[in-house]
Amino acid sequence: MKTIKEISERIRKGEVVVVRADEMPEIYEENPKKAAREVDVVTTGTFGAMCSSGVFLNFGHSDPPIKMNRIWLNEVEAYTGIAAVDAYIGATQLSKDKGMEYGGGHVIEDLISGKEVTLRAEAYGTDCYPRKNIETTINLNDLNQAVMLNPRNSYQRYNAATNSTDEIMHTYMGTLLPEMRNVNFAGSGELNPLTNDPEYRTIGLGTRIFLCGAKGYVIGEGTQHSPKTGFGTISVAGNLKEMSPEFIKAAVIPNYGTSLFIGIGIPIPVLDEGIAKSTAIRNRDIKVNIVDYGVERRKRPIVGETTFEELLSGKIIINNKKV
Template sequence: MDESLRTIGQINNKIAKGDVVVLTAEEFVKLAESSGLERASREVDVVTTGTFGAMCSSGAFLNFGHADPPIKMTKAWLNDVPVYKGLAAVDGYIGATAFSETKGIDYGGGHVIEDLVSGRELILRGEGYGTDCYPRKHVETVITIHDLNQAVLVNPRNAYQRYFAATNSSERTLYTYLGTLLPNYGNIGYSGSGELSPLYKDRDLETLGIGSRIFLGGGIGYIMGEGTQHYPAKYLSTIMVAGDLKKMNPRFLRGATFYKYGSTLYVGVGIPIPIVNMNVARNAATPDREIYTEIIDYSVPSVNRPILRRVSYEELKSGKVGLGDRTVKAASMSSLRMAVEVAETLKKWILEGVFKLSRPVAPLNKDVVQKTMPLRRPEPKVAELMRKNPLTANPKDSIRDVSERMVRGNVDHVPVVDEQNRLVGIVTTWDIAKAVAINARTLEEIMTRKVIVAKPQETVDIVAKRMEQHDITGLPVVDEENRVLGLITSADLSRLLKTQGGGVVVEGPA
């Protein structure tokens, strides 16, 4: 245990007297570099941190009060966004990623929360089945946050210690929670505030814990415990937080929509770190260049996406990151300018004596790991469904010959291969029609050379999604050496649905 520099009680006394010394984490990093850590840790009592990012695991518990006659709402909507109603009659939870049944993801739970905090009017709609004590079955009214008995922001997972950076090796633009990722490593999306990051600045979780008072959404919040997916061993700690929404500020709670991904809520979170010993001081003084994350290829449809390289927040924040032999633009999805504002605001509160530090009731769990979902039901794989030994052809084959074989074999897709059976192209019945139109003679004149393929171990629904994305009906199945093993077509997929009784098909309303 490091020797104590000061206690939280001593810091609070200094806050009360008005002579506490507070710096933001950025200022503390600079001071430690210019004056040395020893001196910085002696002079500074508290370091304030901040982050302002899209935090999907956010939402608010609301109590609407009882109507007369009363209703037990089993379903409810605020501005057409569904509110979770598996609770008592007029209690509900509005989640940040729920979205409007009329406007789609352009307006979601995050926007509802921003509108509530801004004092705007919202349309509440509710339905119930009617009971002796709750006779009403429908309600529709206009409310503001002032009409609610309670509005409590309760976020199961906020303020990731650090987060991955994303890029895209594929030839298709991807729309993700780290923003739009352009094809062929066109850009990098990242999140997190690096040397301002609340949880990274106390990365050994020494001073914060259950009950710590924090800045949350422009108001006061508390750490309830570890956040979901908390994984301290990998410096991916998270916190679960709560605070009175009625006292928060819409500047620090912003509804948002990630294009073709979904709606969410930007949350401002700031944590004061009492500099109680040298280890805490050292961690709080960690600069961006010593905070690392990994750049991950998001084009791989797996939770085990390949790591391309390690990168520091200093390099990410510079906006230009080296990837292979090129320089790629990096942009943050969280706002650094707002993160600074959070840390500055918290600093001001402490200096003005309106915010005091609290001693945690219990530390956060440090042993927990993040697990993945077990898949214990059989899922159909490409290898089981593909046609083995499909009809193939060579680039020099004549159109006439191949079209005859296609008719005989009753197939629409012919993978084109070289002497070693390696895929070099694909020809479909449409290409044959094109060949007739332009009077082509051999396959290589008309074949598609950029072929979308499937791998034998991939699951069928991933391949179905790929067909949909590229608007195609058949994919050659290849091994690691690009040798053709089989062919999978939309006809094979519909065959599967028939034998499964349509299990994967989402039926529209009757």
């Protein structure tokens, strides 16, 4: 048994033993007790499209002041139903003039990259906020605050997708060919933070994380969090001004919309043999359902089961057919 305090002290002394999640299985298999005793931290991470992401922005007041009723950033509308010059821009909101070619995720990446963004706002005017419109350019340094707050990130795992119809389908899982001619999947498998701590013994409210190149925090369970079925999620927050464009990328999903690839890393302290065992999971141990997106229902049928290892190989079997 080890404590967080003991591991933190080893970090301060430079004596900590840190391994990646893909290294831990071999270490554990050689000697489980030794792995639990000698490994202090297992690093985990994921990088993928996380649609449930966005940023709270505070623009500061103009002169004369304005109570923004509607606002667009590079013609992508942001939510303004809060205070006078606060807004929330979501990753999947589409551009008014470019449609699916550009969205909220692109605005966020542009801000992090130091680019100028056009701000346009309308208002109905009040005695204390008389101004009715404004148009200007801003960059990240002009903002009082820019806080990334993502309601649902880092899915523990996700179903793979296929298409039984005779037509091409365009989905948030990508383009699916007719008659189950391909399977699309997402996730980081054995590297995933929640897969390595499925009982949430070390990941929870206040956990410090790596978020898009900056220090971030877990602020609670994510929306649609379902740990008992293996579909856990987390809600996270961090300072956009400290983030790096290297670890965040806007995306266009053909004929579906826009999204945002988010980089998340979480160190898992190895407190005992139980955590050592959970961090020793391999891709071959991770079961993935294959779901038919060709059926227009909320609960789509499962047409097969595979493993993350088989998905990464590029070939799986569905109904006795190699895909």
